[in-house]
Amino acid sequence: MPITPGEAITLAELEQDPYPVYARLRAEQPVAWVPVAHATFITRWDDVVRVARDAETFSAAVHDSPLTEAIGPNLLHSDGEYHATRRAPLTAALRPSSLLLNAEPVVQALVTGLIDELRSGSRRHADLIHDFAVPLCVRTLCAVTGLPARLPEAQVWGWIGAITTGAANYERDPAKKAAALAAGAEITAVVREVLASGPPPGSLLEGLAAAGTESGPMTLAEIVSTVQLLVIGGMQEPRDLFGIALNACLADPGLKEEARVGQGAVTRVVEEALRWGSPVGTLTRRVLRPVEVAGVRLPEGAVVAAVLASANRDEEHWESPDTFDPHRQHSHHLAFGGGVHACVGAPLARTVVTTAITEILDAFPSMRRTVEPPYHGWEFRGPTSLTVDWSGPRTSGRASVPRRPHEPLSLTVSHVREEAPGVRSLWLARPDGAELPAWKPGAHIDVHPPVDGGESLARSYSLCGSVGDLSGWRIAVRYDENGRGGSRRMHGLTAGDTVQVRGPRNHFPIPDRPGYLFIAGGIGITPLLPMMEAVTKAGRPWRLLNLVRSTAQAPFREELARYGDRVQWWDTAERGRPDLAGLPVDGHEAVLCCGPEGLMSEVEHLAEDGPASWRSCEVFVERFRPRPQAADGPDRPFDLRLERTGEVVRVPSGRSALSALEEAGVLVPSTCREGTCGSCEVRVLAGDIDHRDSLLTPQERAGGNLMLLCVSRAHGEELVVDL
Structure with a gap:
């Protein structure tokens, strides 16, 4: 029996460079059992998004994962109330508004101090990973969590090495697990001492100590496991992200100069570094009920690894995905996961790295790389060193800024x-x-x-x-x-x-499935026309249910006539709405639907709560407007006035403020895009906010000076925001 692409994978090739492996899996085996990882890899964008967001089918509670074995029961691999109550104090402390008051001044001071250390004496060269990123991450971690600042940096960095190695211990090496447990014992001793003496006011440890449920406060073991997650996320992610982003600037003189002097340019570089580099490689989930993904049946209990790094390089979703391009029109990547489990520390990581790169490029305009940096890892990936010097003369004038490739x-x-x-x-x-x-x-x-x-x-x-x-x-x-x-x-x-x-x-690509059921309503036939042409050429079976007001006056009748009885016409003026629940469907088919909102919502409802044949299908719809949701007011257009630039951005009905800003070229970092994580939170200086998020407290909503751009809108004609 021939070996499959997944079975052929070795940990060594993943550690060296996982991207050719992921490309092969996307093309040949998008859902692949990978024995060396003891998991099924899911590698295409749409499928990874589905795993990240469908908590009813894919549970984060994987209690036998390498991470859980390394640090014990934890926030990352939990669901429901347990997850929500233990995440809440972290979300409150790490939202942009909280960071602005508490963490940003600390990060700025730490960055300034490290730059002064680099400038000391006659020094003209450094390894910015070991001499800058590592101490910055260690000091930031201690300051934000409340761990003692006196901890030796070598000891803290030893923790990160042991824990991340244990978290990626897919081969179940006893020595790696033992090293992670030893690091956990050291952290337990330190945390116990901090809690006994009283955590620093405003620190994450203070919030964790005060958190709990009706059954009581968090236990010491639960607090320690959360601190260990913070050690991973607070040190590894910003370290690798810093290396990826700064390396991109130093490799391209035009981009370097743009980042040094261009407004918002560093933010774009950081977001592209998150997509291109994906410092965290996978999300691990357990299948709660039998499900089909990309034509592969996954049984209940199966462990899957949704490969974020692969989705962020999927050629079906990204143009030239292997190219580092900070001027992409959209930058909605999956580097921080998605949904309710989106990385809670994403705003802090962005703050640390953006501040560090901004200040370094300003302090050392002549800085250059001395060698191409080596990259390593797949679960946690970044340059292992970044050697630079700044011995050249200070630059003068402004280098040419690359033209944006996505101009109209x-x-x-x-x-x-x-x-x-x-x-x-x-x-x-x-x-x-x-x-x-x-x-x-x-x-x-x-x-x-x-x-x-x-x-x-x-x-x-x-x-x-x-x-x-x-x-x-x-x-x-x-x-x-x-x-x-x-x-x-x-x-x-x-x-x-x-x-x-x-x-x-x-955002509506054809999934790779054995067959297709297309459902169109009125003008919704348009995206399906080239799809039917493509699957016909590919020799795949398909059929179309085309709902029109009048068959005699329907658009594209002649084009569709060539497909014969594969097209079923449904004249709603004569026959009313069809009984979609009674429509014969095959669980191996993909259902692609475009049309009025009522039609698409009905199809989605059938896939969720309809007959068994429908529930076994995968449904894809094309919306140019978000799915309707409960709101305090009508979904009407309004203006966003950007206080810092004076620019006015129109937010149409049916489009979020976040997407309108992105279309206008104003990049606001975001993660969940569901109103739960707080990454896109901004200050509102004037205007009446229509809050639609799941994060802000009643008091914060009443204060009227914060909003989440991904879901909230305006009650009036205009909001003035601090952008």
Whole structure:
């Protein structure tokens, strides 16, 4: 029997460079049993996101994981109330607003002191991992947690080595486990002493000591296991992230100068370093009920490793994923996980690294690498050294800043065609006839039609032409007389008109499955057209249920006619809504749906709570608006006024403030994007906030000066934020 790609993996090749291994798995075996890791690796973006967010199917409570064996029962590998109550004091202390008051001044002072040490005497060279990043992380950890500042740095760094080795002990080496347990015993002694004398006010240890449930406060063992997690996250992650990000700057003189003088540039570098480098490699989960992922059936009790580092390099989700590009239009990576288990220390890691790189580049403008740094690891990965010198003359003037590769395209409407009453196809092409960027089925573009004064419009449209034709992009627009004017302006375009276009981007790719059920409602047929063409060429079975108001006046009838009886037309004017619950479905099929919100919500509901045949399916939908949620007010548009720059960003109905800022090129670090972790928290200087998060306390909401950009909105016309 031939050996599978997963079975062929060795720990040695993962430690040396895991990315070629992950690329092979994504292409050949996206769900792969990997014996050396005692887990099933899941490597594609969509599947990793699913594992990270679906807590009903994939539990974080993996009590026999290498991490749990190394440090005992812990916050990271727990669920429910246990997880929530033990995470709460950390979230409260590590939110951006709390860091601004407490940790940021400490980090700034530590960075300044270490830079002064580098400048001392006639020194002109250093290994910035060992001489700067390590002491910075150790001192920050002690200051924030409340561990004694007198602890020798070598001892603390010995803990990180022992614990991380134990946490990645997939081969179950007794010596590695013993070293981790010995480090845990030393930490227990130190924590017991701190708790006995009283933790420093405002420290994480003070918060942990005060936390608890109705059954009582946290035990010493629980506090110690949490401290050990903080040792891993507070030292390894920022150390490796610092090395990855600074190395990228030093490897590219243009990027280095941009980071040194450009507003917000270091933040972009850090976010791209998180995506490109993924300092933490995997999330471990246990399957709670039988489930199918990428065509592979996983039994109850199976242990899976959702490979964050692989998802962050998935070529189906990222353009040129192996290229370090801080100017990507979207930077929503999975480096810190997602959902309720998103890394609680993400804001602190970002603060430490952003501060350190900003100050180093300012203090040493002539700094350069002396050698290419070596990288090592797969569960925890980063450069093991970064040797530099700054003996050259101080630079003067400003280096050329690289042009952003995602600037809007100026395209011409080449021709227009009526597809049905109220529906028009438009073909967009370069004025010089050159080829447009390649795209894949499911991709969409953002079109900015010309506007004579008034609101600047941006509307998203699925590409619905042939994937192989790069001479032009086809979109289809349905006229909406009750809309805000976007479809009216698009229908007013004629051949020769010019529009600005961003993209393409793809959040609705075709999953690799044995078969497909497509469900379309009205204009929702557009992203499915190139999908059906692609799966037909691939020889995969498929069928389409196409819901239209009138079959006789439906768009794209002639195109769909060539597929014969694989297309089922459903005339809602004559037959009403179909009984989707009674629709025959195959658990091996992927269900892809696009259409009105009611249709997509019904399909999602069936996959969650419908008949058994539906619950065995994987469902994918394409929304250009977030799923409806309970809110204090209507989901209406508003303006975000950025106090520091004076810029005004329009937040349309159906789009989050966070995504609107990202579209405008304003990067705000985020992690969970669900209103639970606090990473995107900002200060609000004026305006009435419509809070929709799950984090802020009633008192904080009443204070009216904080909001989470990923979910919250405005009750009025404008919010002024500290950006």
